[in-house]
Amino acid sequence: MNKVLMQGNKVIGEAAILAGCRFYAGYPITPQNEIPEYMSERLRQVEGGVFIQSESEIAAIHMVVGASAAGARAMTSSSSPGISLKQEGISSLAACQLPAVIVNMMRGGPGLGNISPAQGDYFQATRGGGHGDYRVIVLGPATAQELADLTMDAFDLADAYRTPVMILADGMMGQMMEPVVFKEPKPRVYPERHMMRGAGTGKHKIIRGLILDPLEMEEHNWTLERKYRVIAQQETRHELYRAEDAELILVAYGTGARIAKGAIKRLREMGIKAGLFRPITLWPFPTAELRELAKRNKDFMVFELSTGQVVEDVRLALQGYARIGFHGRPGGVVPTPAELANVIIRQYDPKQGIAEHQ
Amino acid sequence: MKKVFCRPKSMTDTVFHYCAGCGHSITHRLIAEVIDEMDIRGITIGVPPAGCAVLAYKYFNVDMIEAQHGRGPATATGIKRMLPDRVVFSYQGDGDLAAIGIAESFHAANRGENITVVFINNAVYGMTGGQMAPTSMLGQKTTTSPAGRASLLDGHPIQISEVFTLLPGTAYIERCTVNSPAAILKTKKAIRKAFEYQLDCRGFSLVEILSPCPTNWKMTPIESNRWIDEVMSKKFPLGVLKDLPAGEAKKGGKTP
Numbered sequence: 001m002n003k004v005l006m007q008g009n010k011v012i013g014e015a016a017i018l019a020g021c022r023f024y025a026g027y028p029i030t031p032q033n034e035i036p037e038y039m040s041e042r043l044r045q046v047e048g049g050v051f052i053q054s055e056s057e058i059a060a061i062h063m064v065v066g067a068s069a070a071g072a073r074a075m076t077s078s079s080s081p082g083i084s085l086k087q088e089g090i091s092s093l094a095a096c097q098l099p100a101v102i103v104n105m106m107r108g109g110p111g112l113g114n115i116s117p118a119q120g121d122y123f124q125a126t127r128g129g130g131h132g133d134y135r136v137i138v139l140g141p142a143t144a145q146e147l148a149d150l151t152m153d154a155f156d157l158a159d160a161y162r163t164p165v166m167i168l169a170d171g172m173m174g175q176m177m178e179p180v181v182f183k184e185p186k187p188r189v190y191p192e193r194h195m196m197r198g199a200g201t202g203k204h205k206i207i208r209g210l211i212l213d214p215l216e217m218e219e220h221n222w223t224l225e226r227k228y229r230v231i232a233q234q235e236t237r238h239e240l241y242r243a244e245d246a247e248l249i250l251v252a253y254g255t256g257a258r259i260a261k262g263a264i265k266r267l268r269e270m271g272i273k274a275g276l277f278r279p280i281t282l283w284p285f286p287t288a289e290l291r292e293l294a295k296r297n298k299d300f301m302v303f304e305l306s307t308g309q310v311v312e313d314v315r316l317a318l319q320g321y322a323r324i325g326f327h328g329r330p331g332g333v334v335p336t337p338a339e340l341a342n343v344i345i346r347q348y349d350p351k352q353g354i355a356e357h358q
Numbered sequence: 359m360k361k362v363f364c365r366p367k368s369m370t371d372t373v374f375h376y377c378a379g380c381g382h383s384i385t386h387r388l389i390a391e392v393i394d395e396m397d398i399r400g401i402t403i404g405v406p407p408a409g410c411a412v413l414a415y416k417y418f419n420v421d422m423i424e425a426q427h428g429r430g431p432a433t434a435t436g437i438k439r440m441l442p443d444r445v446v447f448s449y450q451g452d453g454d455l456a457a458i459g460i461a462e463s464f465h466a467a468n469r470g471e472n473i474t475v476v477f478i479n480n481a482v483y484g485m486t487g488g489q490m491a492p493t494s495m496l497g498q499k500t501t502t503s504p505a506g507r508a509s510l511l512d513g514h515p516i517q518i519s520e521v522f523t524l525l526p527g528t529a530y531i532e533r534c535t536v537n538s539p540a541a542i543l544k545t546k547k548a549i550r551k552a553f554e555y556q557l558d559c560r561g562f563s564l565v566e567i568l569s570p571c572p573t574n575w576k577m578t579p580i581e582s583n584r585w586i587d588e589v590m591s592k593k594f595p596l597g598v599l600k601d602l603p604a605g606e607a608k609k610g611g612k613t614p
């Protein structure tokens with residue numbers, strides 16, 4: 001396919017359509033409004049497409065529950081406060097083992113916050129987000145090209161594991177225009193037996209999250225957990241950037257990783273051998289891959305657009321085997337690569353290593 | 359000998375968990391009988407609520423997807439839009455529909471979603487132990503209105519059916535009850551009509567059922583049935599509240 005210049009939010013919409021998404025419900029919120037707008041137009045053009053501007057984010061996610069149960073590839077999108085409202089339904093999707101794709105174009109928070117790019121929803125996204133014992137696969141794209149690729153992959157992952165998948169990006173990713181090539185989507189593999197379409201002449205189907213018997217509920221929890229373990233073993237993704245000869249490894253995702261790459265260029269110009277470890281799957285976090293790096297690297301620097309969320313996963317991965325520094329800017333402030341480089345110069349001495357974050 | 363009474367095919371062989379004299383069990387049976395008589399078991403999808411009817415999926419021998427509290431009409435919307443030729447019904451209590459799920463219900467009705475809502479109005483939150491509902495009567499004592507519902511503190515009982523008649527997306531709205539054999543037969547006719555309207559793509563249909571909850575009303579089943587006649591139906595008058603002639607039906611809630 002041809003290379004096109006496209007805004008991030010629209011890239012998600014187009015990738016979803018190409019992946020066979022035929023149901024979208026959502027409620028407007030900046031900075032992701034181009035997604036529902038784009039979907040409202042495109043779903044009119046494709047056969048069987050349904051777009052609903054719902055009365056709320058809660059309604060949207062529960063419409064997605066219904067559409068997914070009926071067998072559709074279904075998606076909803078929102079930004080931070082709206083994603084909080086969707087959590088009831090996301091928890092339901094996980095419990096009922098229904099596939100769906102949820103996009104969160106994060107903004108500054110907590111509360112109503114602002115509409116600037118931020119990464120403060122990392123905990124919410126990677127720890128399940130709603131009530132109960134479950135996980136959501138979380139993908140953290142860093143370029144428009146990745147928005148396209150990962151949106152398509154999100155639908156495949158959701159089907160393969162019958163679980164909700166979240167695209168976690170921010171207003172900058174959503175608003176920015178970049179060249180994109182849409183890959184050929186894979187044909188959908190999703191057995192009819194999982195779809196609820198009326199019993200016909202056969203046995204009736206039940207989809208439910210309610211399991212009153214504690215032992216049965218426990219067994220269901222373990223069933224989910226076994227699935228999450230397979231995901232954690234098989235689906236981690238990450239990118240290494242200039243890490244081969246690096247002495248200091250930055251860890252950052254999404255927009256943060258873009259800034260980190262700029263900082264690395266500057267640091268290298270100043271003679272500091274810095275590289276990047278970029279988690280692409282935020283859950284499952286590429287823990288083993290990061291730990292592997294700690295066999296030769298003893299200095300890590302976490303950078304995020306929040307006050308210290310990713311750094312917890314990095315600590316869990318490195319388990320005290322390496323020193324961990326930290327820089328974060330929350331609230332919708334987007335630091336420049338120069339700022340990050342300056343912070344690192346202050347915290348990092350090639351002889352003594354990184355000043356540890358307490 | 360001819361068999362004149364048996365379990366509807368659309369019902370499973372499961373003992374109800376409902377209290378003696380409860381309106382849920384009667385209503386379940388009526389829905390199942392209608393599904394049988396219309397021969398739509400194979401194309402029907404039910405959406406039970408959180409509420410005393412939370413286990414309804416065990417009793418109906420049709421496809422069922424449990425909704426979160428109040429979200430039934432949203433989930434039903436998602437199903438129906440993807441499968442427009444299926445019969446989709448959402449089964450909801452008064453807390454479910456008129457409180458936590460009022461937005462989902464109101465907007466599904468306003469969009470004219472071509473679904474049927476069976477609305478059990480028992481003037482309390484049955485499942486959670488008899489708390490005040492949006493439909494509790496003024497003066498009604500519940501576990502959270504020990505001095506009786508007071509309009510200035512708690513608002514007035516919401517007449518959902520009347521309010522929904524104002525929405526152009528609604529095609530058929532009837533309020534019934536299940537407190538006597540005659541009333542039960544009427545309710546069955548209403549449910550059937552609602553399903554028929556749905557098959558005819560006429561838009562949103564709602565059957566409200568004044569339903570006894572002897573346990574939380576602290577009455578015997580007979581007293582409960584009497585209370586519906588003497589108190590509840592004064593605020594919630596029975597009858598057809600809206601019935602759009604076929605030509606005028608909006609054919610709403612459809613994706614072109």
Ligand SMILES: Cc1ncc(C[n+]2csc(CCOP(=O)(O)OP(=O)(O)O)c2C)c(N)n1
Pocket residue numbers: 408409410411427450451452453454455478480482483484485486491
């Ligand atoms: C989000 C959420 N809040 C609260 C509850 C607890 N809850 C379950 S059913 C119910 C009320 C049931 O009352 P109603 O809808 O009138 O149905 P009934 O039990 O009377 O048939 C409540 C509050 C819940 N399940 N989910």
Ligand code: SF4
Pocket residue numbers: 375376377378379380381382410480484485570571572573574
């Ligand atoms: S508590 Fe009330 S509504 Fe619930 S089953 Fe008992 S009688 Fe029926």
